[in-house]
Amino acid sequence: MNIIHSLAITSILTSTSALANINLTAKDGFTLKGQYFSAPSSSDSAVLMLHQCNYNQTMYKNIGKQLASNRIHALSIDFRGFGDSATTQYDVRTLSQLSTEQRRKAWQDMTAHWPSDVQIAYQFLKDKVGAQGKIGVIGASCGGSQAIELALNNQIAAIGFFSSAQNDKNIEKYTNSLSGKPTLIIAAEEDGRTYTSAQALFIEAKHSNSKFLAYKGKDHGYPLLDKDSNLTPAIVTWFSHQIN
Template structure:
């Protein structure tokens, strides 16, 4: 909800000379500070500024993996926001920091991770609400989730209307695939996965076989690259993702 967005400094809205992104601060109900990059639509036509994409990173990276995609979406008149999950990137504090969690013994690490990730659905909702305010009541919003971010996208879709969704090297449990079948089966879906990326690829196949929208698409790669490295290996992938969202969100 918009009431959850309690802190947004004027300074955070300054766009650097080298990027379309404005670094923003979103504050959760427990006063945890979340960092995100917001890429405002570059269109000067007000009626064209009713589309947005929320970008959720993989769990061995941070929000910067979407720098180029965010800028390209903005150039296509689409608002974009890339969120650092709680515990990652600049969304950290003494209680939530993935670097510290990784140093813990296995049992403690599992408990700390579970505690940290339990906050993610609410944190993602705050970021989504920020974009909803930008596009208005008749706006169309899409979500891309890389790896663990894909699960958060499915959780979000159980409460919000998603107009287009992309799973980027995102392994899904059977439970999440079932949730997809209930809430997203008729939603345009872009699925990206490497053939030797284990469960990521087999679950991608299951998701794609479930998808019913005629514009749903699956892109497969040889090898086992997972998420971000695919953007480096295929210079056309970023443009493919951006063009797909641009086409689906304008319908």
């Protein structure tokens, strides 16, 4: 699939790895905001990081830095309507002011763009790693569904589900088409459907490098990164082994 996109680098911070705030132009002209953690130009591996729907791209800042330090390009984006990708037209913060029916329609209108928006982000990384490069994706909570759709339509080398509840339809998609890929699954035992669907995904996972990290309690997504200082390096190490 050939998708035309544009990129504007708005700022660069120099540390162990370079962090750039970037603009990606979606196919309808909408501007998506992201953070790109650059690896050496010779690197042919990358990870796309998709946030959960009660947070934004910044949840992956430390993971992105460590991936880049391990010679892996990393990109996190704000979904349309979230974080720095919110506009007067698309803004999740204003949905509560609408009636139930208006809220449902506004959510559907906004999220309908997400698969093509995520495709733009994937193409950005594909341009970095080249045709033979390897790209992994991790999706937290609602980002997991977008990770599945991306992996169904592109060459994804490894996939991660971070506190990401999946419905039966998505579990079936994973089972039929994605279960042979290395899969990292993270969930807390008291996190309801998130944990039971994580178990279902892991049962179907066929690759020997697939891994399930289970936590006590009910923390959902990014709070687990604060709770366990070993989780960030564990995620980075796992992806490094799959795509480096």
